[in-house]
Amino acid sequence: RVPALYQMKIFAPDKCTAKSRFWYFVSQLKKMKKTQGEILQCKEMYEKHPLVIKNVGIWLRYVSRSGIHNMYREYRDLTSAGAVTQCYRDMGARHRARASTIQIIRVEEVAASKTRRPNIKQFHNSKIRFPLTHRLNRKLHKPRFTTSRPHLTF
Amino acid sequence: YISYGPDAGKLAVIVDVIDQNRALVDGPCSGVSRKQMNFKALELTSIVMKIPRGLRPGNLRKAWEKQEVQKKWDSTTWAQKIANKKKRAQLTDFDRFKLMKAKQARNRLINVEFGKLRKTVKRPAPRLRKKKSVKK
Numbered sequence: 001r002v003p004a005l006y007q008m009k010i011f012a013p014d015k016c017t018a019k020s021r022f023w024y025f026v027s028q029l030k031k032m033k034k035t036q037g038e039i040l041q042c043k044e045m046y047e048k049h050p051l052v053i054k055n056v057g058i059w060l061r062y063v064s065r066s067g068i069h070n071m072y073r074e075y076r077d078l079t080s081a082g083a084v085t086q087c088y089r090d091m092g093a094r095h096r097a098r099a100s101t102i103q104i105i106r107v108e109e110v111a112a113s114k115t116r117r118p119n120i121k122q123f124h125n126s127k128i129r130f131p132l133t134h135r136l137n138r139k140l141h142k143p144r145f146t147t148s149r150p151h152l153t154f
Numbered sequence: 155y156i157s158y159g160p161d162a163g164k165l166a167v168i169v170d171v172i173d174q175n176r177a178l179v180d181g182p183c184s185g186v187s188r189k190q191m192n193f194k195a196l197e198l199t200s201i202v203m204k205i206p207r208g209l210r211p212g213n214l215r216k217a218w219e220k221q222e223v224q225k226k227w228d229s230t231t232w233a234q235k236i237a238n239k240k241k242r243a244q245l246t247d248f249d250r251f252k253l254m255k256a257k258q259a260r261n262r263l264i265n266v267e268f269g270k271l272r273k274t275v276k277r278p279a280p281r282l283r284k285k286k287s288v289k290k
Contacts, residue, residue, distance in 0.1 A: 051188050053172050053208075076173045078190055120173075126207050128171050132193055154198050 005040075006030065011084040011104055015042050025103075047079035055120055056083035057110040062091060063101040070105075074117040080107050155197045155232075161186050163236070165227055167218070168196070170208045178208075182215035183224065201226050 008025060012018035019042055023034045053076060060071040073090065077083040084107060091097040112124045137150035156164050156179075166181035172190055179196070180188040188211055205217050218224075227233050245253070 051178070053170055053178060078172065078178070123171060123173060130174075132198070135197075138194070 004030075006032075009045070009107070011081060011107070015044075018042055047081065050078050053078060054080070054083070054109045055112055055115045056080050057108050057115070058084065058087045058104060059106040059108075060087070060091070061103040061105055062095065062097045064095060064097065072116070074110065074115055074120045076120055076123055080109065083107070155199050156186065156191070156195055157197050159191075159195050165199070165223065166191075166196075167203055167205070167214065167223075169205075169214065180211055180214055182211050183218050199227065199232065200230065 006026060008022055010018045010021045010025070012021055019039055022039065022042075023037075026032050026037070027034075056075050056077055058073050058075065060073060062069060062071065073087055075083040075086045075090070077086060084104060087104070088099055088102060091102055092099075115121055115124070132154070135152050135154060137152070156162055156166055161181075164181055164186050165184045166179045166186040168177045169180050169188070170178040172178055175192055175194075176190045177193060177196065178188065179191045180186065201223055203217060203221055203223060205214065209217065
């Protein structure tokens with residue numbers, strides 16, 4: 001009798017957290033605990049084309065203060081891991097959702113024609129133009145005292 | 155032009171725009187590998203390269219060399235200012251001495267001309283003022 005073999009794609013900052021999340025999800029989905037199973041392999045998957053810009057669609061489930069919701073969000077990034085990181089930061093910013101309450105259900109690269117969000121669609125323009133207005137001078141202390149005003153327009 | 159970070163001071167081309175804050179940037183002839191960069195670290199120069207969006211690194215290198223980007227950059231005052239700053243930082247004491255002597259010679263020439271100009275100007279106003287102050 002061959003035991004069942006399951007594979008999951010986990011987005012985590014390190015191997016340790018990845019394994020932990022694997023067990024978290026697997027025990028939700030199957031009747032299996034860490035003591036009953038064995039992780040055969042935990043390896044980092046690298047992006048196939050990290051220099052190509054992708055529109056990544058992420059399906060989410062998160063716990064808010066008043067209930068559990070599903071979400072579909074889109075991000076533009078070079079890697080799906082990068083997009084997921086963006087997603088976590090975005091969820092924290094927009095919905096105050098902490099990482100522990102977010103479950104990534106599915107991450108998929110979406111073709112440009114199939115993206116749903118207007119803020120992603122606005123970048124699908126081969127003649128994209130936007131000005132970088134009023135550039136701030138962030139080097140306030142290098143030098144701290146100076147006689148010349150900073151350049152704000154380039 | 156990349157203004158800070160590990161590639162500070164190098165030229166790179168914006169190949170594509172990722173989103174509002176980031177661009178895909180590449181500088182095959184200036185030692186910048188293709189990567190994403192925040193717009194905050196980039197300063198636009200007046201040089202625009204005629205390339206299609208998302209050009210591959212090999213073709214980008216050819217286009218860079220063909221459109222003589224390095225030459226265009228070096229002829230801008232921006233690049234020349236940077237080069238001068240660098241030169242100044244590397245001056246030896248002897249170089250500074252030479253610079254001082256050169257400045258002296260130049261200023262002497264300027265002052266001679268200035269003196270000549272001064273002698274040709276008429277001076278009516280100062281007298282009036284002196285009288286007024288005496289009256290008070």
